[in-house]
Amino acid sequence: MSNYTVKIKVNGKVIDKEIESRWLLSDFLRDKLGLTGTHVGCEHGVCGACTVLLNGEPVRSCLMLAVQADGLEVETVESLAEEDGTFHPIQQAFANNHALQCGFCTPGFLMSMKNFIETHPVLPTDEEIREAISGNLCRCTGYSNIIKAVKEAYALKC
């Protein structure tokens, strides 16, 4: 059984597809669903660029087989902005604070931070934010502006 039929809810839409069991979730999202917002950097779980939410929790989509997500719910960066293009508060805060330069790592940061902000309703300390973003690498900006953006995202949500 190297093929498998899965039912995965991706950004609210149920996808019913026969897939190869060896496909990584990241490749499934990008190559089969065309959701290329999820970026693939290291492909072995170090860089965090491919972070998506699985049943609301941040996971590395390169460290998961798509078949493992069968019956579960996946959210990618494409789910953040409104249909009319209005940014999610976290996206707006990143834009306002120059928290991205080339943007390659940004989808991973956004998805990690979406979960972090939802699960930490009280404004965290810089130290806590640093810990929270430690699973995502950014090679352009350094992290100071990202930390600023996370703090502003709290303000924008209110």
Add this chain to the structure above:
Amino acid sequence: MKPPKFSYLRPNSLLEALNMLAEYGDDAKIMSGGQSLIPLLNMRLSTPGYIIDIGRVEELKGIREKEDAIVIGGMTRHVDVEKSALVQEKCPLLTEGIRWVGHNQIRSRGTIGGSIAHADPSAELPCMLTALRGEIVIVSSEEEMTLSPEEFFLSYLLTSLEPNQLIKEIRFPKIKKGSGYAFEEVARRHGDFALVEVAAVLELDYDGTIADAKIALGGANSVPFIPEATEEFLIGKLPDDSIIKEAATLQLDELDPEGDIHGSKEYRRYLSGVLLERALYKAVERAREGVIA
């Protein structure tokens, strides 16, 4: 980097998983969270014919309290242990050390059984389990047995697990009243594998002397190392500065860390002494504060 072709099997019960292992064992690999296995597949360092995904085996999940131990199912995720109030109360060493396992994106998939079965010598869970003198319960379709960490961990990434066996649960002894604990680690970046790590539990007597000492070092040898002579040296002593400093360096000669680009053999050995000293101080302090009620 894409995994090679394999057949994917997803049992819904432990019995089903064990039967699959009995049938395909030699050519099969158990996948729990996949956080170590998938990189190996991606890089094609591992090319099993069958992947048995135990992610839906509910019997292997959960945290239970027994009289003297916290029993954690092999398929229980790191994040569930990290957030467990029961673990925090009865075995806080685990709560402290598990935060060093990868990043939260890894801990939301990675499992306790997976970390133990992978047996990376610098991984946190094997070190903590060894320090606590815990037990690993393994099962096959024929039998169930309980092993000590010393019986289970054989060498780098090598355990005594047979192809037809899997980890059912892991027993972490509760930390006794009057004890203190500490987990100390140095890694190049937070979330990386440790250069060296130390887990320690010290029990103090009413007179302030050490009644019992349980220590393990990770990353220093091919398996977690129990410094037995150091433990014996500590028992019965009043843990003042000179005793702690002497204990911390007593067995450094017996450590045989691998040197690599992240740290030389000498540095790791030196670091072992530094971290052991810090761990002993912290454990003594916590025991005196009475953190375990």
